[in-house]
Amino acid sequence: MPELQGDDAGQAHFDAVIARDSRIEPTDWMPADYRHALIRQMSQHAHSEIIGMQPEANWITRAPSLKRKAILMAKVQDEAGHGLYLYSATETLGITRDEMTAQLLAGKARYSSIFNYPAVTWADMGAIGWMVDGAAITNQVPLCRASYGPYARAMVRICKEESFHQRQGFEILLELSHGTPGQKAMAQDAVNRWYGPSLMMFGPPDTDSPNSQQSMAWNIKRFSNDELRSRFVGMLAEQAKVLGLELPDPAVRLNPDTGKWEHGPLDWDEFKNVLAGRGPCNAQRMERRRAAHDGGAWVREAAAAYAAKQAARAAQEVA
């Protein structure tokens, strides 16, 4: 057999790597569709970390104890760190952070729809940690074996911190559910509000998820939406018992025949509405991001101008 040349050789190498479930690295050849799918998936993930700071930042100044305030600040800061880390990983695919930010602000790139719900009470800090971060981890742990090396490595690091965050969320809810009746009611209300949206974080039912097959073939998605959702709802059901809180879904059960967890119907109309921009906070989240970006333009320009002047001065001194 003659040696393969150029793209053909690349494709063969790529196929072989995927076939043996190994890693593609930035300098490796990869199919354009694979690259684009990764950019979409990874930048969406990065944007979600950044937009996801907002609902939690909303409670930093009002956290009810200094310890909780410190934990929350550290958590939101971690999210900024995750965003930075993911943007870097995505940049290895040949797109800049500025380009990704521009896509976000232009509404061309998405972020996870869950962050279009408001964090209206302190208990939401618990529910977001327990449920939203919990869903994220369920989604991300398998991605620690994603086929794109920088993505997989980012996921390893991020999952470690996320599971820490999830435990903190669980602890917030535990404290509330063992607190005053008002605190417990606050916790239950938060769980009620975040349950459906967090289950829908895994995306549409498998029967309605056309892109999933290709992503699974490429090993940048490892389990189907429904499979992950089932794992997640099982985790919730078991931990809810420890919390002493109810899930707002009487249909949640472990099916003894399949060994899988099941849940009741989800409001996919709401999901589509929020996705289409009709969530409670879509405009607010984008406005805040835009305000920070536009309002900070003069700072970034100043930093660039100063760096350029310093570089010119250094060059002059050398000459």
Place this chain on the structure above:
Amino acid sequence: MPELQGDDAGQAHFDAVIARDSRIEPTDWMPADYRHALIRQMSQHAHSEIIGMQPEANWITRAPSLKRKAILMAKVQDEAGHGLYLYSATETLGITRDEMTAQLLAGKARYSSIFNYPAVTWADMGAIGWMVDGAAITNQVPLCRASYGPYARAMVRICKEESFHQRQGFEILLELSHGTPGQKAMAQDAVNRWYGPSLMMFGPPDTDSPNSQQSMAWNIKRFSNDELRSRFVGMLAEQAKVLGLELPDPAVRLNPDTGKWEHGPLDWDEFKNVLAGRGPCNAQRMERRRAAHDGGAWVREAAAAYAAKQAARAAQEVA
């Protein structure tokens, strides 16, 4: 005697008007110094109304009852109205509001130093009304007979509203002094803090007030600083009894020999410090005013541009 011409005739008319304690009007001839003294005094008064909105605006959103909130909003709004009215009256002297605003923002024109103290509690809304507005009225009532017509007429209108404001301040303190011990303590604390500064609103002691003589000769000041201060402290002393609050000055007494009210020594070093820009809120007051002015520039430009376009369109339709 030959008929007087030009400035000489004007001076004679001016002198005669002053001598019979009548009114100079905008179209009358007046000495340049008189004009400048009036511009200084009237624009300072206008600026004081505008800057004086700030300490009270500070409590609008936190007023402890809806009734008090409404009264306070109306009061602060009245002050904006007074400022507008006084700027208009001053404009009759040949200076524009824009010029006066520029002088204020450049630190070339003053406002009453009293507004460089912070309004830190709700009781300050009472103390400002009772004491600061009280001092202002004591100062202003005689100016309803000021020699410059537009100024005198502005004072008539303003004094009417100010005495209404003063009564509202008194009522706030009365309610507090008859309230809980915490409320009464808050009222007493406010009176303690505003007493000295409000007495110093009348300016330095007569022995140290060089400009007063000329102003009194021109009938744009009708009583000496100390005379007005004495009247004011008498008013405070008598009303404090009704309020059930103490003035923080054991030396206040009606001197039976002179029939005048006396008070203890005032902290003129503090007065000079605040006047020199070292008060608690000097920078803050100017910054707020500047932020509102600069931040509103695009609105004023838009309004002007729109008016110009409308005028051009109207002219075109006529042609």
Place this chain on the structure above:
Amino acid sequence: SGDVAEYALRLGDDALILAQRLGQWISRGPELEEDVALGNIGLDQLGHARSFLSYAGAAWGKTEDDLAYFRREPEFRSAHLFEQPNGDFAATIARQFVAASWQYPLYRELSSSSDPMLAAIAAKAVKEVDYHLDHSTQWVLRLAGGTEESRRRMVAGLDLMWPFVGELFEDDPLTTQLGDAAVVPSSLTAEFDRTTGAVLAEAELAVPAHPMATGGGRRGRHSEHLGYLLAEMQVLARDFPGASW
């Protein structure tokens, strides 16, 4: 009845929250005339709020201040529009434009409510809201037709506020079961569209395409903004419970 009180509570909360927002403008306006104008509008709204809340409170043995200062966030019934932050002057004008274009026909219709108290409050309020509508209309035209910057800001302001239009016109069991006592929100849609449409057309602006946000204010589900507003509004009253002012 309790239903009428619930309805009065909604309208009172709308006006109260809007008044609170407008109160934040005083001493910060782009010109002194606007300190006066926004203050006037805020005072009017506060007056309407006090009337509606007093009336609502009477049914439950509560005062206007009990309702304003001692309810928690989920007990407030205001729509999301009113709690939106002031933003820049254009955003405030956009919020006023939507608010007045809704309140004007609402109060006009409500002034023939079968509930005499609601009718009386509305009859007084409608005259004042007429001015609010004129004020915001004039500013929409000025800003849209002023400079490039003011037009850009006016468009941005309308985009910010438009998602909260839809909630105002949502019917629910309360508004329908009240019959002639209340105004059915959806019955005002056409007039709102006509009024705002005419002004936007004159301003050569498109009706914002921004999709409607999920509301929930009438059920006590609010945006992230209301908590801050209430914390500030209620702090002093709550620090001295039972005190008189």
Place this chain on the structure above:
Amino acid sequence: SGDVAEYALRLGDDALILAQRLGQWISRGPELEEDVALGNIGLDQLGHARSFLSYAGAAWGKTEDDLAYFRREPEFRSAHLFEQPNGDFAATIARQFVAASWQYPLYRELSSSSDPMLAAIAAKAVKEVDYHLDHSTQWVLRLAGGTEESRRRMVAGLDLMWPFVGELFEDDPLTTQLGDAAVVPSSLTAEFDRTTGAVLAEAELAVPAHPMATGGGRRGRHSEHLGYLLAEMQVLARDFPGASW
């Protein structure tokens, strides 16, 4: 002793109020790296605040949360600098620059306090504040030497914050009677002037001529800003008195 606790309370309040201000930046920074950096600095300050307040509270049988959430404004002992609003990024940097140029020598000296707990807290804190000083210094240089706009804003930011420098260095009976346990504020003036003077000189900026504002924070007399900050910070804890979180 009670005096040491009073002193710890001052330092704790400074750090707490500053942390609260910095917490407001998170998700609003000019670049993500600054969300992280300002968050880090805020977290450090919050950590210092917790140490100082816990230590102060121990003398009075109170927890850090009792002190943070259940004191009223006149009981706070922070200096006015820390409660100044964030303003734009340059104003925040100016506040940080003053704060760190004061806290760095303060904590360094305090780490040899005769009070072992104060010494321990300060010894840990000084390493972190060293970074805060470097961070703000770099930004003062960048903004002053960047663009025309950034230089204008940096100057304005320094002008805004400089009136609150003087209060930091005022001695009072407490700081003098504590002897070797505390650091006499005025003893740090020369170093502060030297540190800030050198940076401003490198940035080709004049030391702001803005006169010093009357302070009073150490006696519980605050600016108009603190009330709003406390209303927000304390609202939830006060809504559930006695609750555990």
